Amino acid sequence: MPKKSSKIGGGLSAVVGVLVVAVFVLYQLGVIDLEPEATAGPQGGDAPASELSVEQARSQLEELRIEEEDDPPGYDRALFPHWDTNVQENCTTRQAVLVRDGDAVETDEDCKPVSGSWYSAYDGETFTDAQDIDIDHMVALKEGWRSGAHAWTTEERGRFANDMDSTQLWAVSASTNRSKSDADPAEWMPPLESSHCDYVVSWIEVKHVWDLTVDPDEESALRDVLSGC
Incomplete structure (x- = not known):
């Protein structure tokens, strides 16, 4: 045997x-x-990653018009109708972004998220309550106004405010969104340094898609960040 x-x-x-x-x-x-x-990746979903490479962002940056900001009186958020309804089925734009960017998100019959988690790329924090999340306009509405949107129609401004085709809308922590306010990259960058490259690539993409200008300080800040990407 x-x-x-x-x-x-x-x-x-x-x-x-x-x-x-x-x-x-x-x-x-x-x-x-x-x-x-x-x-x-981190629990809570991913940021709306741009399809642009860093090299493409550098190329698009060269195509942006550099002008001093024009901030005519009359700005009002109401001039940028946002959070459209029925964007995806019965969801508002905000709700659609929360579903898109979250992880294991469940919604009620009105598309309101009732569970899930959200990773905030601006500060690296993860949240399980949708109320702790803001939907940030990468290029803030007032920044858009100062960069050329003041000359648009209300319909055009509405499309800009609800743009889910580019990386204009980010689900991030309410605290970082409010810290940013309407600042451009020369004035504010996300506290999480590892997100800076993605941030400026997205910023350039949105400005390029919407043919918005950049001011000299803003252009210099974008170029400085890209040089390290």
Whole structure:
């Protein structure tokens, strides 16, 4: 019996050896992938990552018009109708962004989030109460006004305020959104430094999509951040 067991063991070893060699050959040929899958990001979903590369952002920055800000009187948030209803089924824009950017979000019949978590890319914090989350306009409405939107129609300003096609809308902590207010990157950057590259790439994308100007200090700040990306 011991000899028979030894023969079986030897046969199994040979088979395993052949399989190992076969797997290695298939891996070298690219037929199979032995790399471990990437782990999930922070709980609470991801920021609305721009499809722009840093190089593309640099190129778009060169195309933006550099002008001193024009801030004519008459600004009012009501001139930028926002949080449209029925954006996705019965959801408002705010609710749609919360669902898009959150993790395991569940909503009630009115599309109000009742559970889930949200990762705030501005400060690296995760929240489980939607009331702690603001929807930030990457380019604030008043910044848009100063950069050219004052000359738009109300309909155009409404599309800007509810733009889910670019990276204009971010679900972030209420505290960072309110700290930012209507500042541009020369005046405010997210406290989480690792988010700065994504932040300025998104800023440039939105300004480029909407053909908004940048002022000299703003342009210099954007260029400085991109140089380190």
